[in-house]
Amino acid sequence: MIVKHKKKRNLLETIFLVEILKGMGLTLRRMFSKPVTCQYPTEKRQPSLGFRGKHALVRNPHTQGSKCVACLRCVTICPSQCISIRFHQDEENGPRLLDSYEIEALRCIYCGYCAEVCPVNAILLTESYEYSSYDRQSIFFDQEKLLANWDEFMDQGNHNPHTYVNPFWRPRGCDIKGLAAPRRKAVPEEWTREGQIVGRKHKAAASPAPPEQGAKQ
């Protein structure tokens, strides 16, 4: 790391408060620059890629139900244990049938692990962030609500329900061969940027470090 020492003031600079005047000049210049304020309720902010907002279950276009296969991976990985699933099996070794899928969103920490582990791309965190409420009931999501959330997300018109791919369905830095078949869908180009690959080993193997990092070391 390079430490840049400030140049020592000389006597004249001390007497005439040059540094204070410089600072005052800066604030005066900033006064005439454009404000960076986003006037929120009237002017909405576009969430960036990988934004983790309101929970949803993807509606299967064929069955009109959810895609969930009740594998319980999301329940297992959830750090705040806010997901609960109930299922039954009609016959031994038969398919698991989902009875209920509930997310207590007030306990959720929005880590996105549930979406990352889901083998069938059933759950996701949408880009909608305006769902505060006056009661707890409406932020406790059951299966119907989660499916409705998906419909709402799709109705916003930015995405096609057939082609939409949530970035968390294919975590960065994962080898594509290690993923389940439904998860090999192409994610947006931005998301797979090599510099963003997670993990130490990947970083070392990836492209040479940016110049300013090299200067610091």
Next chain:
Amino acid sequence: MAEINFTKLLVHLVVLVDVVLLHVAYATYFERKVIGHMQMRMGPTRVGPMGLLQPIADGIKLFFKEDIIPAAADRPLFYAAPIICLVAMLSCLAVLPFDPNHVLADLNIGLIFIFAMSSLASYGVVLAGWASNSKYSFLGGMRSMSQVISYEIAMGLSLVGVMMMTGSLNLGQIVAAQAASPFGIYAIPQFIGFFVFVVSMLAETNRVPFDLPEAETELVAGYCTEYSGIRFSLFFMAEYIGMIVMASIGTICFLGGWNGPFTVPYVPFFWFLLKIYAIMFFFFWVRATLPRYRYDQLMDLGWKFLIPLALANILLTGLMKTVLE
């Protein structure tokens, strides 16, 4: 005869106080806008066009808020403190000449009167600190007291140069003498005095970078921590009236008062107001730029730097005066 004068005086008084309080309200708006834009924000925009009704909304809100008095507070003093502050500051306004014909009390000791009153305002602050019975308030009050005492000396001494050049303490006569002087304003020949005045003006009004009495990061809100609602707003008003009074003294003593490069018809106080607002802008500008001083640095600056500098200025002014005569 006497009765007519009395009613006239009363009307004058009411108009003056109202106008100044309106200015106080809009000084807060001005401050928020200026600091907002300096920090690349927008300041108030919601209430009314361009947020122009924001001060009114704030006033209404503060007026109707609950007036909380801590159980352990010393009640009579707790009630009295904000009133002392406000009254002391408001009474300063009486001697300020806004234009040649508008001065409520044309005192011969105008300048000294203002000093007396502004030193009283520190009582309000320190009593608020003590009466609240809270450690933050108390520390804020103590800091304010020592700060105001220290910087009042520097400020008084910085104005002695002006007094020497004018030969009077009457504020109207100071302005008149300034108009007759070669530069038209005393800020040029009295530049050392002006510098000392500006710094101690910031300290005297407890503004950034000398806002230790209400240092948010350390003392919550300093002496007004325990105050709420209308009592808090009295302190707030007192602070802003203090700023206006200090800006007026600066205008009168150093910047030529109501005189300007040309006379504006129908608005005799145009230049005075403009200069006051320039100084107010300077207050806000400094607030948007500088961080807070440490307490010992503050005391060092006051006692070891500003007071000797002001004394040197007095000496220089005296020497110049004897040499020139």
Next chain:
Amino acid sequence: MISLSQLLFAYLATAITGLALLAVNARNPVHSVLLVLAMFFHMAGLYLTLNAEFLAAVQIIVYAGAILVLYLFVVFLVNLKEEIRVKRFVVSQHYAILLAIGLCVLLVSNMDSFALGISGPWTIEAIQQTTHIKALGRELFTTYLLPFEITGLILLVAVIGGLVLAREDKATTKGNSDDENAETKGVHQ
């Protein structure tokens, strides 16, 4: 017939006496300091009725604005919520009252011997013409130069004494931040 100024004087005199008594009797030291502050105000008012406006202003600036604030400092630092009640110094209260009444009678009985001093060159008109501060300054630096300089010397001694005390304090206990306060007191008193 009582004139307005006499009425004013009567009010100020009673207020000063009453406030002084209250200040002595107040339980809470801070209240007591405040009552003294109010008393100083009335004294300033008294000076105003005597056409001594400069003196009135200085009374407020120096006494109320500086000295009393330092008293307040001391009271705060000692942190006395209520007066400590101790046994009386004198044996009986009656002696004290008797003494006070005796003194009062002595003063009142000698009222007749109070005479107005010789009025000097500074009449009210003369002062208003040359303004108060000029008159005061001229007198201080000509007629009363010696007493003025002696006062200045005494104050200088006090200042130097304060500084010396503060320095000694610094030598024994390193980095004591109270030395600024000590300086403050030295300059003011």
